[in-house]
Amino acid sequence: MALLGQFIDGEHVAGGGAPLDVVNPADGSVVATLTEATPEDVDRAVAAAARALPAWAGATPGERAAALFALAERMEARAEEYAQVETAQAGKPIKLTREFDVPGSIDNVRFFAGAARVLTGMAQAEYDGTHTSSIRREPVGVVGSIAPWNYPLQMAMWKILPAVAAGNTIVLKPAELTPLTSLMVAEDAAAAGIPAGVINVLTGPGRVVGEALVSHPDVAMVSFTGSTPVGRRVMELATGTVKRVHLELGGKAPFVVFDDADLEAAANGAVAGALINTGQDCTAATRAYVQRPHLEAFVEQVAALMDTVRLGDPTDPTTDQGPLISLRQRDTVHGYVQRAAAAGAKVVRGGEVPAGPLAAGSYYPPTLVVGASQDAEIVQQELFGPVLVVLPFDTDGEGIALANDTPYGLAASAWTTNTFRAQRAAREIAAGCVWINDHIPIVSEMPHGGFKASGFGKDMSVYSFEEYTNIKHVSSDITGEVRKDWHRTIFGDR
Ligand code: NAD
Numbered sequence: 001m002a003l004l005g006q007f008i009d010g011e012h013v014a015g016g017g018a019p020l021d022v023v024n025p026a027d028g029s030v031v032a033t034l035t036e037a038t039p040e041d042v043d044r045a046v047a048a049a050a051r052a053l054p055a056w057a058g059a060t061p062g063e064r065a066a067a068l069f070a071l072a073e074r075m076e077a078r079a080e081e082y083a084q085v086e087t088a089q090a091g092k093p094i095k096l097t098r099e100f101d102v103p104g105s106i107d108n109v110r111f112f113a114g115a116a117r118v119l120t121g122m123a124q125a126e127y128d129g130t131h132t133s134s135i136r137r138e139p140v141g142v143v144g145s146i147a148p149w150n151y152p153l154q155m156a157m158w159k160i161l162p163a164v165a166a167g168n169t170i171v172l173k174p175a176e177l178t179p180l181t182s183l184m185v186a187e188d189a190a191a192a193g194i195p196a197g198v199i200n201v202l203t204g205p206g207r208v209v210g211e212a213l214v215s216h217p218d219v220a221m222v223s224f225t226g227s228t229p230v231g232r233r234v235m236e237l238a239t240g241t242v243k244r245v246h247l248e249l250g251g252k253a254p255f256v257v258f259d260d261a262d263l264e265a266a267a268n269g270a271v272a273g274a275l276i277n278t279g280q281d282c283t284a285a286t287r288a289y290v291q292r293p294h295l296e297a298f299v300e301q302v303a304a305l306m307d308t309v310r311l312g313d314p315t316d317p318t319t320d321q322g323p324l325i326s327l328r329q330r331d332t333v334h335g336y337v338q339r340a341a342a343a344g345a346k347v348v349r350g351g352e353v354p355a356g357p358l359a360a361g362s363y364y365p366p367t368l369v370v371g372a373s374q375d376a377e378i379v380q381q382e383l384f385g386p387v388l389v390v391l392p393f394d395t396d397g398e399g400i401a402l403a404n405d406t407p408y409g410l411a412a413s414a415w416t417t418n419t420f421r422a423q424r425a426a427r428e429i430a431a432g433c434v435w436i437n438d439h440i441p442i443v444s445e446m447p448h449g450g451f452k453a454s455g456f457g458k459d460m461s462v463y464s465f466e467e468y469t470n471i472k473h474v475s476s477d478i479t480g481e482v483r484k485d486w487h488r489t490i491f492g493d494r
Contacts, residue, residue: 020036
C-alpha cells in the first residue's frame with residue numbers, strides 16, 4: 001500500500017494540506033512525497049478514534065494481546081524494510097536500525113501484548129467493615145500523541161503500545177520530517193486485526209496539526225515526546241480542556257567518572273554514549289565530569305576512539321555514524337561548538353563541517369570539547385549532536401553537584417568500581433535513569449522518563465499504564481441496611 005501521509009479509520013488517505021517531501025538527510029534526496037493533514041483531518045481522525053473506543057475498551061485483555069502479538073509477527077516479517085525506511089528518512093546507520101530500532105520496537109510490542117493481560121488494581125477488601133472496595137483500571141479515552149524525529153519508529157511504539165494495550169484509542173502525530181515508519185506500523189496494525197480507528201496517524205507540522213490535536217475537545221489525554229519549549233506549549237494548550245498530560249522532554253545527560261573507575265571502560269562508554277544516533281538521543285552522554293587524576297588520560301582515550309568512528313553513507317553496514325537529521329540541525333550544532341571555542345574552550349576533535357563527498361548531507365564529525373565553563377551554553381543546553389564536553393571535578397560531592405547542575409534530569413551515568421560511590425551517585429543524581437558503569441541500554445520492562453525540565457510520566461514498562469489508565473474506586477455496601485450507622489451525622493441520634 002502506498003503511504004499518502006495520513007492513516008485514518010483503517011486506511012491510508014491523503015491529507016487536505018500542502019505536499020510534504022520526506023528528505024534523506026544523507027544526500028538531500030526525496031524519499032517520499034506525502035500530503036500534510038489539516039485541522040479537518042485532525043477532526044476526522046479523532047472522530048474515528050472516538051468511534052472505535054467503546055469496542056476496543058470492551059475487548060478482553062486476551063483479545064488485545066492476540067492482536068498485538070499478530071502485529072509483532074507482521075513487523076518481524078518486514079523487519080528489513082522497516083530498517084531501510086528508518087535509515088532513509090532519519091539518516092541512521094543501517095546497523096543501528098537493524099540491531100536496535102527495529103528489534104527493540106518489536107520487543108516492545110511483545111512486552112505490551114503480555115502486559116495487557118496483567119493490568120491489576122488493588123485487591124478487594126472491606127476497609128471500613130461495611131463496604132467492599134475495589135479498584136477498576138479503565139482506559140482514559142482517545143489519546144493524542146506527538147513524537148519527535150530522532151527515533152521515529154521507537155517513539156511511535158512507545159506512544160502507541162501502552163495506550164492501546166490498556167484499551168485506549170490513539171491519534172499519533174509523528175515528526176513531519178520522519179512519518180514513514182509510523183504509517184507502516186498503523187498499516188501493519190490494521191492488517192494484524194486491530195480494528196479501524198484504534199490507531200490513527202497524522203502527518204503535518206506541529207503548529208497546525210499538533211496544536212489542533214492537543215486542543216481537541218474529544219482528546220482525553222496528550223502524550224508528548226520532544227523538546228522542552230514545545231512541551232511547555234503542549235501543556236499550556238492542554239489546560240483549556242483539562243487534559244491529562246504526559247511529557248518526555250529534553251535531556252543533557254551527565255557522565256561522571258570517579259578516580260577508581262575502569263578508565264578504558266569509561267572511555268569506550270563515553271564515545272558510544274555520546275555518539276549513538278549521531279548524538280540525537282535524549283539520554284546521550286553530553287557532559288563528562290572526570291575526577292582530576294583521570295582527566296588527561298580520559299580525554300586522550302576518548303579522542304583516540306573518536307578517530308576510529310567511520311562517518312559516512314548510513315546504508316553501508318560498516319558506517320558507524322550517519323548525518324544529523326537536517327542541515328538546519330547541523331548548523332545549530334556547529335553554532336554551539338563555534339561559540340564555545342570563541343569563549344575559550346578547546347575543540348580537541350571534530351568541530352568542522354566536512355567538505356568533499358559528505359558535504360551534500362548534514363554530516364557533523366565526532367566532536368570533543370574541553371575547557372568550557374559549567375555555566376556555558378554548551379554545558380547547559382541540549383545540542384542534539386555528536387558533541388561531548390569534558391570537565392574536571394575534585395571531590396565526589398562536587399562531581400554529583402555538577403551532574404545535577406542543569407535544568408534537565410532525564411538520564412545519567414556514574415563510573416566507579418566502588419559500591420558505596422555507585423550507590424551514592426544512584427541516590428543523589430536527579431534523573432529518571434542512572435546507569436552504573438554503562439550508558440544508554442534500555443529494556444521494555446523498565447521505565448523511561450524524566451525529572452525536572454525533562455518532563456514527567458513514564459514510557460515503556462508497566463509504569464506507563466499509570467499514564468494511560470484512570471483509577472476508579474468502586475465501593476459496595478455489604479450491610480443491606482436501609483438506615484446506615486453514619487446517617488446519624490446528618491439526622492437522628494444513635
Ligand atoms: P520538537 O519539540 O521540535 O518536536 C517534537 C514534535 O512536536 C514534532 O512532532 C513536532 O511536529 C511537534 N510540535 C512542534 N511544535 C508543536 C506545537 N506548537 N504544538 C504541538 N506539537 C508541536 O522536538 P524534535 O526536534 O522533533 O525532537 C528532539 C527533541 O525531542 C529533543 O529535545 C529530545 O531530547 C526530545 N526527546 C525526548 C525523549 C524523551 O524520552 N524524553 C525522547 C526522544 C526525544
